[in-house]
Amino acid sequence: MTADNTHHGACLCGAVRIAASPKSDKFGACHCSMCRKWGGGPLFAVECEADMQLEGAENVATFGSSEWAERGFCKQCGTHLFYRLKEGGHVAIPVGLLDDHRPWRFAEQIFIDQKPSYYAFADNTRNLTGEEVFAQYTGE
Template sequence: MSKAIELTGTCLCNAVSINVAQAKPDIDACHCGSCQKWGGGPLLAIDCGTKVTLVSDDSVSIYDSSDWAERGFCRHCGSHLFYRLKETQQYIMPVGLFEIPDTTEVGFHTQIFTDEKPAFYDFANQTKMMTGEEVFAAFMSQE
């Protein structure tokens, strides 16, 4: 298992600062329809766990995007801040929010909802590929 990393970042206008105590150093891509609508393409994200501090919470707006998750964004610049699971308060955050030094060992590991990925792009990286059905089956088996 990879060692957790600490991250700091901000939204585009710097109204929201983010401190993450224990992120997994794995970058994943989500191709689901919701992520495509949210950001105009796949979400490249990092699992930041539950130890996340958002400084300047009054700048954060939250959208209740499903029965199990909500999405946060900066109400000033519109930056996407997080996808958060309601039950566990686990944050999945766009990797672009963070300055990750080249010396930090992170890698692109998994693509999910590949059955919803449009045909007009492909990533060259060799990653684990999971359909939506496989994602939900894996999630349900952990409960």
């Protein structure tokens, strides 16, 4: 993790602090049913390097939301901390968790085929279906 690209954040109660290096200045929205159920709406997240640092890790709980991924949250206040693949190093952190005011760019929406009709975004983004997302990781 390089210091010049390290971003910091914390949960609502401050029991968990995170330091992570985003792969770019872009963030995306996931419209899958699990993300919407987890947070009440789409997950707005930035993809980060796998070597994120968690201070207060004893306050982190994980939930295996599928065979391939898990979601982390603070045991004390429930703040969502990360979504990560169990293999392969993909880590997504809610962009709102990060304390800085970097000019993030909304660039991608995934599981667009699961997006409900009751909301829409005006930004011109790359849109991928669930099938296209899985193809990125499996190479099929």
